[in-house]
Amino acid sequence: MKDEVPAELKELKGKYLKGNDEGKTKLLNEHYAKVKVLEMAGKPKDAKDPDGWKWLTNAEASWPYAICVILFAIFMIPGGRIQDKISPRFGATLGGFLLAAGCILAGLMKSYTGLLLGFGILGGIGMGIGYAAPTPAALKWFGPHKRGLIAGIVVGGYGGAALYISPLGEWLIEKYGISGSFIGLGILFAVVVIIAGQFLIVPREGYVPPMPPETASNNKKAVVSHSEDWSPKEMLKTWQFYALVLLFIGSTQSGFLIISNATGLLKITAFAIPFFAMNAWILASYGGLVNASGRVNTGLYSDKIGRANAYTINGIVSAICLALMPAIMASKSIVLLFIAVGIAYWQYGGGLSLLPSYTADFFGSKNLGVNYGLVFLGWGLGFFMPALAGKIKDLTGSLDLSFYISAVILVFVVILGRLIKKPEKKQLRSA
Incomplete structure (x- = not known):
């Protein structure tokens, strides 16, 4: 097969990777699918993977992840x-247990149903409950002058996981198969999350976090110095809550657009460079590093210059990069692509440190867990953009229009972010 590919292999490969009605593909990633296509040349289309898994259509493969994202939010x-009401320790433990159980269940069932139940439902529920535990708990210990940095450090761990989970997953698949990888990751999640969760505690009732020293050099525009505690019911009556949800949607939709297409963008741009074309995962791993860095550093400078200013800088620069993305891809410049994609990842990660800080600044720390959980719905709603981009690509053959739409949305939410102000309880009494 050095110079010529058998006709039956061409046909099989086309059906497996194009994603038409009859075509089938492996869930995990395109590289793995290609390997399996070569292994299954000449086998019937309903053949199973050596460890018992059936092949999935592209549509089937997308549903477990979609369900997971929805339930996460x-x-x-x-x-x-x-x-807020029990303890972050209990939330982290329960979330870690459900996530681990979901992965192990998917590995043991070796079926599409198991994938939906295990990864999609149990995994999504576990991640949502577990993710809600550390950030609010950490923020309750610190004053508003450090909220951005603390939120960035906490959520930076989530973004940085892409650096090791992807290569670890590929190694586990190659060594132990799909079932073994699910079970192995499930055990890992159980051990790490449940043990780490035991260190999460919140301050005693009546605790007042330290404030920055009052000096003439303090930037009055940086962050608010005091926040009233709002109940979820009270928060839902303010327009600022819905504005924060929109800010979250705007930030995440552009990030999801890049994240879901990072590998494809590099393949198109670096088509003439074999190394990058065959190792397109490099861009996704690079994005994971920038994503984590954006969370920490955006939180840091938002404490210095203010949440709105930080959101504006990230949003405008990212919108410019999105608008230029079609031209960058046409130029075939790898350097420009990495810069533009890196900025998009930075903006997405930055939003995940800004929004919990915004929520604490506006609505206090007492009910921060559930209040931020409500604001976090905007993260899940931002998932509309990859779906819309897929439809646009089917109709036009490219993602160009998707980049332009995403850039416009970012500009809109940046303007909204400049208008939003901290709510006051008297606006409820006058309503």
């Missing part, structure tokens, strides 16, 4: 309630 709300 929804269960941030009860997860936040658990963090």
